[in-house]
Amino acid sequence: MLGYMTRRVLIMVPTLFVISIISFAIIQLPPGDYLTTMVAEMEAQGNEIDEAQLDALRERYGLGESFFTQYYRWITNVVFHLDFGHSFDWNRPVSGLVGDRLALTVGLSIATILFIWIVAFPIGVYSAMRQHSVGDYAFTMVGFIGLAVPNFMIALVLMWIGLRYFGQSPGGIVSPEYADAAWNLGKVLDVLGHLWVPIVVWGTAGTAGLIRILRNNLLDELRKPYVVAARARGVPETRLTVKYPLRVALNPFFSTIGWILASLIGADAIVSRVLNLDTTGPLLLRALMAQDMYLAGSLILISAVLVVLGTLLSDLLLGWLDPRVRFRYGR
Numbered sequence: 557m558l559g560y561m562t563r564r565v566l567i568m569v570p571t572l573f574v575i576s577i578i579s580f581a582i583i584q585l586p587p588g589d590y591l592t593t594m595v596a597e598m599e600a601q602g603n604e605i606d607e608a609q610l611d612a613l614r615e616r617y618g619l620g621e622s623f624f625t626q627y628y629r630w631i632t633n634v635v636f637h638l639d640f641g642h643s644f645d646w647n648r649p650v651s652g653l654v655g656d657r658l659a660l661t662v663g664l665s666i667a668t669i670l671f672i673w674i675v676a677f678p679i680g681v682y683s684a685m686r687q688h689s690v691g692d693y694a695f696t697m698v699g700f701i702g703l704a705v706p707n708f709m710i711a712l713v714l715m716w717i718g719l720r721y722f723g724q725s726p727g728g729i730v731s732p733e734y735a736d737a738a739w740n741l742g743k744v745l746d747v748l749g750h751l752w753v754p755i756v757v758w759g760t761a762g763t764a765g766l767i768r769i770l771r772n773n774l775l776d777e778l779r780k781p782y783v784v785a786a787r788a789r790g791v792p793e794t795r796l797t798v799k800y801p802l803r804v805a806l807n808p809f810f811s812t813i814g815w816i817l818a819s820l821i822g823a824d825a826i827v828s829r830v831l832n833l834d835t836t837g838p839l840l841l842r843a844l845m846a847q848d849m850y851l852a853g854s855l856i857l858i859s860a861v862l863v864v865l866g867t868l869l870s871d872l873l874l875g876w877l878d879p880r881v882r883f884r885y886g887r
Contacts, residue, residue: 561872568864572857579856580627583849589619590644590847630850634857641850645843650854654836660729661835664754671759672766673809680770681802687775695767702764711757711830724749727832754831769808777801803877810873813866 591613598605614620618629633639640650683692718724724731729750734743777783778801786796825837836855843852 564868575860576857580853583852593846640854643848643851645846645848650851657834657836657839667755668758671755672762676763676766680767683771684774699764699767702760707757708826708830710760711827714753757827770805773805777804811870813870
């Protein structure tokens with residue numbers, strides 16, 4: 557296991573290096589740069605900017621340098637100083653700008669993961685154990701609806717329900733009367749009262765998908781010869797299901813951690829805009845639209861790091877859960 561971890565960590569370094577180059581290059585593929593976007597906005601407002609000012613700004617931001625010079629300056633500062641550069645659009649350091657929103661994004665994402673697991677696990681097991689029952693068909697229908705309906709539509713419906721039946725102000729993570737208040741019990745309860753909307757919205761599609769995966773995997777395992785033989789020997793159904801087939805069917809709960817961690821950064825920007833949440837999704841969208849290359853590149857790089865770390869964590873958890881994977885690690 558230790559040798560496997562060492563190999564994976566060594567592979568991570570060149571992987572992240574290649575990802576950083578590709579992401580930085582993709583951001584600069586559209587014609588122009590941040591100053592081009594800024595000039596277009598100023599002209600749309602009737603303002604003008606002369607070439608001397610434009611050249612001064614280009615020199616200040618380092619936009620007149622070659623791609624490799626800009627990339628080298630950025631990546632060396634990230635690696636050796638954890639300095640992600642300066643956001644042109646916000647006129648702030650990228651580290652502070654991302655840090656302000658990352659805490660909320662991480663908190664919401666972890667709560668969403670727990671919601672998905674808590675809801676999907678019992679429903680998936682029930683649907684597999686009671687195949688073709690009324691409950692199975694009902695959960696299947698609800699799952700298809702959850703996959704088909706756009707998240708932003710669910711967000712709008714839940715916001716209306718919260719306002720209509722609970723008197724809760726729509727959008728945001730805290731009511732206006734608590735926005736500038738110090739933290740106290742009332743503000744904590746108000747935040748908890750707002751949290752359920754984004755958690756349910758983000759968790760709907762993930763829950764529906766995981767229910768189907770768990771149900772199908774468990775059904776497949778329950779039909780295998782070793783389960784049939786154990787059942788013929790008189791092993792109790794509950795003990796038989798929990799000890800072997802369920803453990804194998806739980807693999808998707810751990811194998812999806814990689815893309816779940818990536819969602820910490822790329823959380824649904826549209827839903828965040830609808831719910832007025834200060835997460836990293838809208839921040840990344842705005843950075844890409846403004847061609848704010850250091851902010852966008854840093855968010856994409858952080859997302860890539862989370863994907864790689866999440867994949868490593870998934871593999872290690874699968875090795876702990878599934879003996880077949882552990883055997884492969886031991887080779």
